[in-house]
Amino acid sequence: MPDPGTTAIIEVRALTKIYRVGVETIHALRGLDLSIARNEMVAIMGSSGSGKSTLMNMLGCLDRPTSGAYHLNGRDVSRMNARELANVRNEEIGFVFQSFELLPRQTALENVELPLVYARGGWRGRRQRALAALDRVGLSKRVDHRPNQLSGGQRQRVAIARAILNNPSILLADEPTGNLDSQTTVEILALFRQLHAEGQTVVIVTHEDEVAAHCQRVVRLRDGRVLSDLPIAQDTAGRHLPAVRAATAEVGVPAHAAAQAAAHTAAHATEQGGGETC
Amino acid sequence: MLNPLFWLQAISLAFSQIWANKSRAFLTALGIIVGVASTTAVIAALTGLKSKVLAEFESVGASKFFVFPDRPDNAPRNMYPWEKILLKPAEVRAIRDECTLVKAVTPITEVGLDVESGDKRIEGITIAGIWPDWHMVQNRFVEEGRPFTSIDVDSERQVCLINGDAIKELDLPANPVGEAILIGGRRFLVVGIVETTQARFFGMNTSSAEIFIPFSVAEKMQDRNFFMRIEGMFTSPDVAEQGEDEVRFVLRRMRGLAPSDPQTFQVAAIDKFIEQFKALATGITAIAGGIVGISLLVGGIGIMNIMLVSVSERTREIGLRKAVGATPMAILLQFLLEAVTLCLVGGFIGIAIGRLAAFGLTQIPGAQLEQADVPFWAVVLSFAFSAVTGIVFGMFPAIKAARLDPIEALRHE
Ligand SMILES: Nc1ncnc2c1ncn2[C@@H]1O[C@H](COP(=O)(O)OP(=O)(O)OP(=O)(O)O)[C@@H](O)[C@H]1O
Numbered sequence A: 001m002p003d004p005g006t007t008a009i010i011e012v013r014a015l016t017k018i019y020r021v022g023v024e025t026i027h028a029l030r031g032l033d034l035s036i037a038r039n040e041m042v043a044i045m046g047s048s049g050s051g052k053s054t055l056m057n058m059l060g061c062l063d064r065p066t067s068g069a070y071h072l073n074g075r076d077v078s079r080m081n082a083r084e085l086a087n088v089r090n091e092e093i094g095f096v097f098q099s100f101e102l103l104p105r106q107t108a109l110e111n112v113e114l115p116l117v118y119a120r121g122g123w124r125g126r127r128q129r130a131l132a133a134l135d136r137v138g139l140s141k142r143v144d145h146r147p148n149q150l151s152g153g154q155r156q157r158v159a160i161a162r163a164i165l166n167n168p169s170i171l172l173a174d175e176p177t178g179n180l181d182s183q184t185t186v187e188i189l190a191l192f193r194q195l196h197a198e199g200q201t202v203v204i205v206t207h208e209d210e211v212a213a214h215c216q217r218v219v220r221l222r223d224g225r226v227l228s229d230l231p232i233a234q235d236t237a238g239r240h241l242p243a244v245r246a247a248t249a250e251v252g253v254p255a256h257a258a259a260q261a262a263a264h265t266a267a268h269a270t271e272q273g274g275g276e277t278c
Numbered sequence B: 001m002l003n004p005l006f007w008l009q010a011i012s013l014a015f016s017q018i019w020a021n022k023s024r025a026f027l028t029a030l031g032i033i034v035g036v037a038s039t040t041a042v043i044a045a046l047t048g049l050k051s052k053v054l055a056e057f058e059s060v061g062a063s064k065f066f067v068f069p070d071r072p073d074n075a076p077r078n079m080y081p082w083e084k085i086l087l088k089p090a091e092v093r094a095i096r097d098e099c100t101l102v103k104a105v106t107p108i109t110e111v112g113l114d115v116e117s118g119d120k121r122i123e124g125i126t127i128a129g130i131w132p133d134w135h136m137v138q139n140r141f142v143e144e145g146r147p148f149t150s151i152d153v154d155s156e157r158q159v160c161l162i163n164g165d166a167i168k169e170l171d172l173p174a175n176p177v178g179e180a181i182l183i184g185g186r187r188f189l190v191v192g193i194v195e196t197t198q199a200r201f202f203g204m205n206t207s208s209a210e211i212f213i214p215f216s217v218a219e220k221m222q223d224r225n226f227f228m229r230i231e232g233m234f235t236s237p238d239v240a241e242q243g244e245d246e247v248r249f250v251l252r253r254m255r256g257l258a259p260s261d262p263q264t265f266q267v268a269a270i271d272k273f274i275e276q277f278k279a280l281a282t283g284i285t286a287i288a289g290g291i292v293g294i295s296l297l298v299g300g301i302g303i304m305n306i307m308l309v310s311v312s313e314r315t316r317e318i319g320l321r322k323a324v325g326a327t328p329m330a331i332l333l334q335f336l337l338e339a340v341t342l343c344l345v346g347g348f349i350g351i352a353i354g355r356l357a358a359f360g361l362t363q364i365p366g367a368q369l370e371q372a373d374v375p376f377w378a379v380v381l382s383f384a385f386s387a388v389t390g391i392v393f394g395m396f397p398a399i400k401a402a403r404l405d406p407i408e409a410l411r412h413e
């Protein structure tokens, strides 16, 4: 496990999720283990249907596992009721969606303020806090715009400002750049890196190696299990990094990383769609 | 638990939701608007009618009583012929002489006669035969001249009292005291002018020519079996009950009725009428309340329907709110508040329309509804009913919203 010395924010053991659709049973997660430490920046990758979104929804307390344990900041989340989970989502988690999920009739500022509406206290100074969050994502000039008056990248910035408003323990983003062009993707990733540099723990689900290359660590899923969990330098996504590119050119790819990469490529080639029902 | 910011945004969201779907909200609230408006108008009309009628009763005098002939229920006609049950002059004298709780009493008999004054002749004026106590019983005194006295009755004097309308119709001088007129061909001396009072039951008999003569004289001008009624006054409204018993006792004895015999007359004190009328008014108000209940039920089902639509339209929004930390309770309250707001807005419009209708009622000439008004309790009740409708019928959609699974809701569409 990487970073064994630091305290774990997320501690997941033997997590399973089974969906039942009619007579079919779909094992979206099959005994997944994962721990994420404070101030890490982790990319979760894997082919379509490998269970990335399912895992993210569990981590974000939006969904409950079928079995397994999930400790968030040392608290056993899997035993909480709907109200307690709501409070955890409000106070500990910032979630960024691929499709932004902004309220269309509200301004950027009002959208960012939304978590304070449901806060258990400390709603005072909400304007300043929301403005500060918008400032952090570089949108202080667009506070009174409605979502349809903003570009895709700006909308995602509003969504990120909303996610970081309550200073969450962890910022979860499920394909945050999936709806954005490459230029905007670069900007949004720079924003995530900036937040990470400011001390924020970040988990990003992505399909793109370029995106994963911005993270310190890459967790690859396959069939609802962790396929590989490596520091970026050892993951194939790392070949996009200039430093890694230079290093591998000199020494060659480390043996086990190369094997992982080969396995990964094979998985991509043969098991597109994860072998599960679509 | 829920902070002030939540309530602030919940209320503003409820209103903006209504505003964003104005026509839909209006159509939905129509049931409530119509229900509240019609009930408000009915209550206003009843309130107006009630205070008007009670005021009239009041002006008649709360200690007043009436006696009139009455055939017992289900009794064969031949056993109780009309002649037998008609009130007799001897009976009213007995009431006057023997009933200690009766302060004043008068027989009243009416006869239609032709009246002449100079060249002027009016046919078939109603002439009333009365006792001097009539002044006190009816609370009507003379403006000019003198009232009747017992001497007028005892010595069967050919004197009369007339009112202003009769003076006009007969072309008499403004002060006709001392003039003579012909009533049924007999000469009568006008001794006084009786004041015309506005307060007559339900506006009947308003302003018309009235001529009064002593009862003893009228008796002579009537047929053998003539109709008379008795009006009287008890010493105070508090003794009305005992007073009635007294009158009943005297009359039964006069008529030789055995204790088992049914009564052949009715004694009624005015307070009975007041009570009956109040009961009637309360009954009608209750029925109006029932109607509002039904219309609110119908309106409530509309509210429930539109709230269900709203919940399913906004499933994604609910999912997002849950994702950023809305508890099930917060979502529940949000939607309940929306339903209640919708109902309250409907109730408010309904009350406004009802008030307008009430004002319209006061403007209808002759409808006796000048005092129609929406009482405060009706406003409070309408709002309370509307709010309860919102809570009751908003509950199911709100629970549905609160129970939505956050991730299912976010995946919706
Ligand atoms: N609500 C659901 N009901 C039934 N099956 C589901 C549901 N959600 C996900 N699944 C199934 O679970 C598996 C994992 O889905 P998941 O969305 O986690 O994949 P993913 O890794 O996020 O894929 P993608 O990269 O395409 O987003 C898939 O086979 C999917 O069909």
Ligand SMILES: [Mg+2]
Binding pocket: A052, A053, A054
């Ligand atoms: Mg996904």
